Amino acid sequence: MLNVTDAAAVRLLLRERPRRVLGAFLAGEQTVAGAARDLGLDLRVIHRDVLALRAAGLLRVVREQKRAGRPVRVYAAVAPAFFVPFSATGAAGLGELGADxxxxxxxxxxxxxxxxxxxxxxxxxxxxxxxxxxxxxxxxxxxxxxxxxxxxxxxxxxxxxxxxGRVLHADAAVTLTEAEAREVQVELIRLLMRLRPNTLAHEAAGRGRPFLLRLGLVPVTAEERAGLD
Incomplete structure (x- = not known):
């Protein structure tokens, strides 16, 4: 895993689209056109992000494919994984990193x-x-x-x-013991773990349709709970 602290690289990795573009090169060598096709994004947009990622030292050119006219560059990520420490982000709090x-x-x-x-x-x-x-x-x-x-x-x-219908919206405030809260947490985690391989298999086979699933559990104060009413 590459620890990223360079300001330009950090700015790119804190943005959703450049992260997606860099992710297209994690599995192996790829061209800009191939990444655009895999991501379903405009070729020109991908090309700009690739140039920025390369300039920031996150992508590298591994070879060139010869063809009539200008050769096609093949890129790869410079590491199999990347990590941006909170101290390098300039965020005021940990919650800002995933807030967007x-x-x-x-x-x-x-x-x-x-x-x-x-x-x-x-x-x-x-x-x-x-x-x-x-x-x-x-x-x-x-x-x-x-x-x-x-x-x-x-x-x-x-x-x-x-x-x-296939919809569910349940924002519930519940009162639990610590033991019951741990049990609920484990049940929710197990549900997510059970659904993940199904999701990957369906997406690879091109079947099914996407659904959003929202799960959460967090302690609050009695005053905060009362403020919901």
Missing amino acids: RAERYAALFHTAFFREFERLHHEQGGGREWGVRLYLAPEGHVTADTSYQGADLVDAGVRYQGPL
């Missing part, structure tokens, strides 16, 4: 979920109104949620009464 991707992922999840939810509601709603409810739940606590008008006054976590 997290924000884009969250925005896409929100857009895609409600797009699919509205489609399902249009197909299955039967003219019923969907709206916000405030009521006293059977368990004795006040609940605010969204559902169909006339639906039973129970939370979706108890019994879901909305349109059905």
Whole structure:
């Protein structure tokens, strides 16, 4: 693994697209055209990134393929893996390093979920109104949620009464013991580990369709939890 601290190289590795372009050369030798084809990006964009990555010492020319006119350069990454230490990034906190991707992922999840939810509601709603409810739940606590008008006054976590489809959006605040929290964490990790080989196999075979999966578990204070209501 190459430890990267040069300012120009660090700037490239902190950006999503140059990282993707460099990643196209990690598996072995590749041309600019081949990388553009694999990544599905414009050839000119890839060419600019390749030149920048080479100038920053992250890519190297390994050989040239002769052809009529100008020969085609074949590139490879200068190392099989790269590491940018936090101290070289100029970030104010550790959270900044992954904040951009997290924000884009969250925005896409929100857009895609409600797009699919509205489609399902249009197909299955039967003219019923969907709206916000405030009521006293059977368990004795006040609940605010969204559902169909006339639906039973129970939370979706108890019994879901909305349109059905391959969608799930569950932002839940739960109270657990430390042992229970560890158990939930292990279950979620095992789920991700089980899905990863399936994903790689389906993508290699060109089958299936992409889904976004959001999982999370983090402790908060009682005051922070109260602020959600």
